[in-house]
Amino acid sequence: MYDCIIIGAGIAGAVAARKLAEEKGKQVLVLERRNHIGGNCYDERDEHGILIHNYGPHIFHTGMEDVFAYLSRFTEWHLFGHEVAAKVADGLIPVPFNLNTLEMVYGEKAGQLGKKLADTYGEGSRVPIMKLRESGDPDIREIAQYVYENIFLQYTMKQWGQKPEEISPEVTGRVPVLISRDNRYFQDKYQGVPKDGFTAMFERMLAHERITVRCGVDCRESLAFREDGIWFEGQPFEGDVIYTGALDELFDCRFGRLPYRSLDFRFEHYDTESYQGRSVVNYTVSEDFTRITEFKFLTGQQDADGTTIVKEYPFAYSGAEGEIPYYAILNDENEALYERYRGLVKGLERFHLLGRLAEYRYYNIDAMVKKAFELTEQM
Numbered sequence: 001m002y003d004c005i006i007i008g009a010g011i012a013g014a015v016a017a018r019k020l021a022e023e024k025g026k027q028v029l030v031l032e033r034r035n036h037i038g039g040n041c042y043d044e045r046d047e048h049g050i051l052i053h054n055y056g057p058h059i060f061h062t063g064m065e066d067v068f069a070y071l072s073r074f075t076e077w078h079l080f081g082h083e084v085a086a087k088v089a090d091g092l093i094p095v096p097f098n099l100n101t102l103e104m105v106y107g108e109k110a111g112q113l114g115k116k117l118a119d120t121y122g123e124g125s126r127v128p129i130m131k132l133r134e135s136g137d138p139d140i141r142e143i144a145q146y147v148y149e150n151i152f153l154q155y156t157m158k159q160w161g162q163k164p165e166e167i168s169p170e171v172t173g174r175v176p177v178l179i180s181r182d183n184r185y186f187q188d189k190y191q192g193v194p195k196d197g198f199t200a201m202f203e204r205m206l207a208h209e210r211i212t213v214r215c216g217v218d219c220r221e222s223l224a225f226r227e228d229g230i231w232f233e234g235q236p237f238e239g240d241v242i243y244t245g246a247l248d249e250l251f252d253c254r255f256g257r258l259p260y261r262s263l264d265f266r267f268e269h270y271d272t273e274s275y276q277g278r279s280v281v282n283y284t285v286s287e288d289f290t291r292i293t294e295f296k297f298l299t300g301q302q303d304a305d306g307t308t309i310v311k312e313y314p315f316a317y318s319g320a321e322g323e324i325p326y327y328a329i330l331n332d333e334n335e336a337l338y339e340r341y342r343g344l345v346k347g348l349e350r351f352h353l354l355g356r357l358a359e360y361r362y363y364n365i366d367a368m369v370k371k372a373f374e375l376t377e378q379m
Ligand code: FAD
Pocket: 007, 008, 009, 010, 011, 012, 013, 031, 032, 033, 034, 038, 039, 040, 041, 055, 056, 057, 058, 059, 060, 061, 217, 218, 219, 220, 244, 245, 246, 263, 326, 327, 354, 355, 356, 357, 363, 364, 365, 366, 368
């Protein structure tokens, strides 16, 4: 019946499904455990009619023309330059820390300090905080210390339960110090959200005569791994299987759980025009939550009555019912554990791991789309 089975209807699974059905003529079955498609990009209107992102705020951003063109087949866009401010000492300063932030913090001295930064690292460059801290110059070290203490230390402690120097530099490197006056959070050419939401984009992508989607189905009920290969619904399955879920779960966590950070999203609705007047404020020195997102300023929704916000409270994922593993914790020990699980499926030629969970990596949406292109082209 089916040539391919894809587990997970997030961006990785949805792009792979569409590619295989449309370009390779495959009959594709998508199994999704949740009762909806879209994975963590899923959005819907809340009880007040406001479009919210149920699994945290998602802004699509990319510099990859092929990725943007592909998704644009399934949606129009509400494009903007995404800006984030950090709440520091009762005021708001732009993040990433840039030459505008420098001026707000250092006043008159900023001109000379900015010149020093530009001379040292190059105008327009992106300097990771951990690199800035290594500088031998006392002025630069002072700026680095300010940024470390006011932008990174508390936020990272909340998000990861560890200090910036204890986590992978890849993670803090996502938000570098910018030697420019660009106030945007990302520097990609395209940034925004699908005009009528992510879920509508996924619906169009998965609407194809050779794609069948079954929601509310955990693949472990029907898929089994045996010495002689993969079995589906009690029969040997000869086709390709793409798995986008967590790899340890597929094997009942037999070597122990892969560690993840999770988030508790607390939504609040207010009958006022605006709560914070902008889409995202990071709480980098105070509060127990990391950031507040006010959705109408992200989605551009015009017909909203009142406003809905979400606060994000990080915690260590334990695998308990209802918890969601959001962030792989990248370090040597965890990657070695992941490799042990990967060893269990290495011999299965037609079994493919794709996605943020299945690959135990930190991917943005665009990188995921690109990986789905690459995998389906090889298949
Ligand atoms: P997912 O979206 O997690 O999809 C995997 C799917 O597989 C899920 O729907 C799951 O239910 C299903 N599944 C798992 N196990 C099974 C099973 N056993 N049987 C059946 N189905 C199963 N990226 C950006 O580019 N911009 C952003 O602004 C951004 N913000 C983010 C904010 C947060 C809080 C988080 C956590 C991530 C953010 N990301 C962002 C990253 C983005 O969410 C991911 O790149 C993307 O969702 C990964 O897609 P995926 O398909 O790999 O995984």
